[in-house]
Amino acid sequence: MAQQHLEPMDPKAGTAGLTGDALAGYLRAQATEFLRALRLHRETGGTANGSASGTEESVDAARALRHSARRISGSLHTFRPLLDPDWSEAIRPELAWLSGTLAMEHAYASRLERLLLALHRLSGAVGGFPAQPSEAGTADTGPPTGPATAERGTLTVGAAKAGALLERQLTLARTRAHSTALQALGSSRFHAVADNIAVLASDVPLTPKAPSADLRPLAGAAEERLTDAIAGLPLVTAGSPYNAEALIHGLSPDPAPHPQDAPWHQVRLLLRLHRYGREVLLGADAPVDVRLLTTGQALNRHRDASEAAAAAAAAARTPRIAPATAYALGVLHADQRHEVEAARFAFQQAWQKQAVGTV
């Protein structure tokens, strides 16, 4: 296992003495994981046919592919000065293309699930429908088929039609994303990436001085980029409940009405880079940093709600829909924008709480 390059560490011992060799070990491990996931994906029929969605195993394999591609790409970025610049600058956009392409199918599927759960929640409880979206799928008294096929009897005509419209649009988008991902995995562009990763699994192109270079300044710089970006967020507003900021452009004529979300999305990416940098330094078995975990979850929720709100708004622009459908989509859009606001509040709480705890 490539993981053996990272000596098991006592967390209290700090990161002193960690050099480019540890980075090479991490990259080899992630490359090995990438190749394993790719093999699994091929074996489980991920590319065997053009079906609308993969088997559970091929979905897991695609997730593992994205997982390692993001980690390799992130590490190349954070520790850029330690790596052959031509090589790393060439492969990073290819890895971003790959993980982006592989992520779309899952994104559409979970967006649809989020929106259908919200529609059921908003349609109220005949006999006590649960308030939490995460519980709604299992609390149904019918067979556990999930909300997409759950009984529509409790929905108004508008909510049912809105659900059907979203299901149609997002299922189509998901099917297309699935085909695009399959095409990508069969392309010569992908094979070039896979060849590169196969080389990386045994031979990491470090610069001559890298093997003995200290990793901590570069990892520290990544953390600093994160904390700087967080300092730029409107956290005072976010920490004030019901500030009504997230819906402020809810009816804006601007086709891209939510520039306010961008800095939060950016922090999400920087947080991920910091987390990967920390993995390089501390190894995969490092203790979980609760603050990184909870703030990361809040930012994922922020991104998901932001995109779900946009999907509801987009569906409302479908020609010739009934007013009741449009009304339900408006309620749904606003609901998801409030989820955006709630996620910012959760982020602020998690970030502040830990900051106080560690001072």
Next chain:
Amino acid sequence: MAQQHLEPMDPKAGTAGLTGDALAGYLRAQATEFLRALRLHRETGGTANGSASGTEESVDAARALRHSARRISGSLHTFRPLLDPDWSEAIRPELAWLSGTLAMEHAYASRLERLLLALHRLSGAVGGFPAQPSEAGTADTGPPTGPATAERGTLTVGAAKAGALLERQLTLARTRAHSTALQALGSSRFHAVADNIAVLASDVPLTPKAPSADLRPLAGAAEERLTDAIAGLPLVTAGSPYNAEALIHGLSPDPAPHPQDAPWHQVRLLLRLHRYGREVLLGADAPVDVRLLTTGQALNRHRDASEAAAAAAAAARTPRIAPATAYALGVLHADQRHEVEAARFAFQQAWQKQAVGTV
């Protein structure tokens, strides 16, 4: 002045010794105020013609009429055992009818203002539209004509059409309410009420033992009904920001989808009764109880947002509206339901904060 019956009190001296005589003084003062407001209303043309809405003075006079009618009615309720039961049971429903009828015109006007301000807020800021509805009316760069006539250029077609629809519907409702109020003030039913109040201004029908009876047990019982009702509110949920409870029936097929609001409305009425009871005991110059003030404001906001959300939902059921209009009304409905949730949070905060402070 009838107020002289209430000796100026040192608040620290408590309410010891306050008897039915103080109640009689309070009722005489309120009855005098009622008659003064009625005279003012007639003089300022409140009943002079059938115009869509009254002058500023007649609006003030109508407010003063409601103000004293509510205080008389509330005091008759709280101190019922001290008053001639036949008389007080006969006049209370008449006062409720009167203050209810007089309140409608103002309610429709402020509902429309609230909804139009929200539509502008939701349409986003060209050059920084303020987030707070209370500030939005004055921050417009145009002449201070209020949102109803403010430039529509920043609104989407849907928001503009939704605004026009609400303006049409609520202005019509307001005009009808105005006519109904004028008819009421000219009716023999009203003249019977006014005659009763004229008698009350000089002769309060206390029971034989009332003049020396202690007011505090009855005022205390009113406060207890309030605290009992508050104890029944879901304050733990309300105090957890972004609990998403208020919108849970946002798309419910139930035509009266918000039974969850009723206990809050009930607390609002009990809080008002408690406040009036306190006025009887402490006099009109009593120091302001910040807790009663802030919790009362939160409950007014709760009621206003609840009714505004219902008005948006009702407008969305107008036949043959465009999908874009319905979408904007859906966003607006959800926005106002979140205002409902925010008001509950504000109530919980105000109630808890003071409770901690006084323990």
